Amino acid sequence: MTQSPFGVPAPGIAAAQATAALTDAEIRAHTDSYFNRTRQIVGHFGDCQVTYAFFLRCPVISAPGIMLEWLKNVMAERGSDYTVNLLHPEGEWVGAGEPLVYVSGSFLHLADLETLLLQKLGSSCVAALRAYQMALSLPQTRFLAMDARHCAGYEMQELMAYAASIGGRAAQKDGAVGFVGTANDAVSAFFGATHGAGTMPHALIGYAGSTVRAAEMFHETFPESDLVVLVDYFGQEITDALAVCHRFAELAQAGRIAVRLDTHGGRFMEGLNPQESYAVVNRHAPDALRRYRSDRELRYLIGTGVSAASIWKMREALDEAGFDRVRIIASSGFGVTKCACMADAHAPIDVVGTGSFIPEIWNETYATADIISYNGVERVKIGREFLFASARNRQDSKENP
Numbered sequence: 001m002t003q004s005p006f007g008v009p010a011p012g013i014a015a016a017q018a019t020a021a022l023t024d025a026e027i028r029a030h031t032d033s034y035f036n037r038t039r040q041i042v043g044h045f046g047d048c049q050v051t052y053a054f055f056l057r058c059p060v061i062s063a064p065g066i067m068l069e070w071l072k073n074v075m076a077e078r079g080s081d082y083t084v085n086l087l088h089p090e091g092e093w094v095g096a097g098e099p100l101v102y103v104s105g106s107f108l109h110l111a112d113l114e115t116l117l118l119q120k121l122g123s124s125c126v127a128a129l130r131a132y133q134m135a136l137s138l139p140q141t142r143f144l145a146m147d148a149r150h151c152a153g154y155e156m157q158e159l160m161a162y163a164a165s166i167g168g169r170a171a172q173k174d175g176a177v178g179f180v181g182t183a184n185d186a187v188s189a190f191f192g193a194t195h196g197a198g199t200m201p202h203a204l205i206g207y208a209g210s211t212v213r214a215a216e217m218f219h220e221t222f223p224e225s226d227l228v229v230l231v232d233y234f235g236q237e238i239t240d241a242l243a244v245c246h247r248f249a250e251l252a253q254a255g256r257i258a259v260r261l262d263t264h265g266g267r268f269m270e271g272l273n274p275q276e277s278y279a280v281v282n283r284h285a286p287d288a289l290r291r292y293r294s295d296r297e298l299r300y301l302i303g304t305g306v307s308a309a310s311i312w313k314m315r316e317a318l319d320e321a322g323f324d325r326v327r328i329i330a331s332s333g334f335g336v337t338k339c340a341c342m343a344d345a346h347a348p349i350d351v352v353g354t355g356s357f358i359p360e361i362w363n364e365t366y367a368t369a370d371i372i373s374y375n376g377v378e379r380v381k382i383g384r385e386f387l388f389a390s391a392r393n394r395q396d397s398k399e400n401p
Helices: 024-030 033-045 065-078 107-119 122-137 154-173 185-191 202-208 211-221 237-247 249-253 274-284 286-291 295-302 308-320 336-344 389-399
Strands: 049-055 082-086 101-106 142-145 178-182 227-230 257-261 327-331 351-354 368-374
Touching (some): 033 107, 049 107, 065 082, 065 101, 065 107, 065 154, 101 107, 107 368, 122 178, 122 336, 154 178, 154 185, 202 211, 237 249, 237 308, 257 308, 274 286, 274 295, 274 308, 286 336, 295 336, 308 327, 308 336
Parallel strands (some): 142 178, 142 351, 227 257, 257 327
Antiparallel strands (some): 049 101, 082 101
């Protein structure tokens, strides 16, 4: 089992479906054919002990837990001994091209596993870095992983939720609140929980016919739960937010109400237009308007959808009405850049719900593995000598004479 930044086993790994051992027939069907043929050749001409170096070509946060747990389970089924040298423990920064982990063992039993091991490593490490960057941008904000709907099947969902938990825990080590939960029961164990978090979708408001009525239905059904209300369904975010707060004034005063802003990018939040959006941000974070670096960043500050201006406008409206204990939850496209812009604008966000830690550029998620040693003799294709353990030892000796 890998270790978290806190030195304790990462939660949820052992129970993840993606770590379950596959049969040899399943592995043969899922791996690349040249690895199957290599295994047959090695079986015919004789086994040897090899060492694989796993690495990525871009900087990442180490998130090898699912990969290594799957490897452990498969090698146990095969009755084959192996060793792992984890150079970068879970949650640690890994530079581009740096070996993340060495795996040593029987070539016969490792040869056909490479494809599946890489599938379980690369995207997790990149997503963990994105989650870390997002959480560190808004260190006082709680993050909720809402990635399930964006995933191509459950194994990807497990990999992404695991990555968010590792990136979030790494950010916690650096002083941020980080990712504290997920919207889905099945992957909640990665966050040390037993259930997903969340209250209502837009569909419930459509069913109820009004935002206030949806809040009433929810509260009657779940009276012990805090009331989190989507307020963008009818395009009356401020009006509906205040109406819910007045309807449940005691809950509002007790800090048990939150409004969730999820305004889509096709319109401004109620009460905003380009001029008013500039004015709102200028009241609270004028420097942000002088520092934006692209049209995209400016849109996050004063554009349509859930902008910094919309969050500040909602905060102003709630406070002016005496509902200063009502929290604001923001969602809709909160990736690395948007979180950084919100931080620049000091946007008063209590919680961010997001699945945008999922990598945007998938060719940056491809992990790579090379065998660097055969029966103790270092050998690798030309250009990859930097992966040798001896090369790393020489570098360490130079840096720590």
